[in-house]
Amino acid sequence: MVVSPLQLRHVSHSFGSLEVLHDLSIEVLHGEFVAIVGPSGCGKTTLLNLLSGFNRPTSGLIERKGESRMVHQQDGLLPWQTVSENIELGLRRVKSRQERRQQVRELVCLIRLEGFENSYPHQLSGGMRQRVELARALAGSSDTLLLDEPFSSLDYLTRLRMRQEVARLLQERPRTVVLVTHDIEEAAQLADRVIVLSERPAQIRYELSLATPRPRDPTHPEVVQAIRQILTELDIESDSGEYSTRKR
């Protein structure tokens, strides 16, 4: 059996007397795409900082296997480096210069930014920048991708396109993914499993798995149904019709 690359056991985290996360236990399977949704300020970003190893939890255990990389909300690229140089940051393990260049070329093609290799981040649109960050995170042989509301700074249409882009990139380069978002539609379209967090201190409120293989359309019946279930669970959708909720 493959060991799970990410495991949280009874993790709680506080800032001073403010408890942000309360007794969270989550296991992410190898190659699985888990989306964590919750109201803003519920501690989603704190959770990601714990998952990436940037912070340590106040109590509980986090087990991480392999290398993880984060894709940030915005401005995660180094602004003094070109697109190529930023992507090359993800290839630091590759010894041969020749090989690095080759891989940068492939990644630039993968995110369809040919011709922008020598542009600087501030010369690109928001969507382009996020694609470069994805490429940088997918470069080389990292194991886990942590996505911190990676499309929240983009307009709606660009966001839809970026979802397709992520699904496509993950087909090319499969990774274990944890996506933190407040966008329920995004979570339901992209993830194998959606975990809904409660208000602060965050606990797991609801969990739901999707069986349809990725990539999916935003209007796929299972996606739509999942959205409805999550909304009902959050008391936003009225609890009527043929879909019933499932309490955890």
Add this chain to the structure above:
Amino acid sequence: MIKSGAIRSVALPLAVVAVMMVIWTIVWRSGIFHPSAFPAPLDVLRGFGEEARTGRLFTDLITSLFRVTCGFGLAVVTGIPAGLWMGQKELARTAFLPIVNFFRNLSPLAWIPFAILWFGVGDASPIFLIFLAAFFPVVLATMAATANVPTIYSRVAKDFGMSDLEKLVRVTLPAIMPQVVTTLRVTAGVCWLVVVAAEMIAGRDGLGFAVMDARNGLRTDILVVEMIVIGLVGVGIDRGLEQLTKIPSIRWGYER
């Protein structure tokens, strides 16, 4: 084809200069000031010729530039590391910030008596004074920039497994460069002001001394020559440092 904007950017300033020359001539002709206290434009032109022939203007210019380069250079290579250290270590900041602020606000000209007592008249005194003028602002600006580097870059450095040294060279230094370059421009301007004052009092050569020398000889025409050269060279220094802002890996800081 030359764009009309380019023509305007040359022609308009030249027109302003021409008007100023006319005013200068009118004031000179009016006799408001005694001729010995107010040189005619043509005298100044002749003064330029004289200074160029003897070569004194040139050697004074080189002397002053040499002193500024030494003092400013010394301040940059010591001030940036000091600022990086204070920016990264809160304890160092707490300990040294008040004293750095104190010296930052103490005019380097107040040091002139001590400079002469310690280093005599020559190159050392002006270099010391220029160093004082540049060191503290460079430390403060570097410190502030370093302390304010967004934490997101630290995360990126950690994600991609950078060592502390790599992080310094590949993340912290480039992140603060735009602010540091701006400070270098301002500070170099201050140094150019200070060298003239320092040489007027603690010099036996250089442009500042030449100003004093012209005054002592009642050569107001030469005085104006020196003033024009000092101003033009100051503009030149700033233009030179401005080129740093056009380096691609620095320009991002000015375009966001």
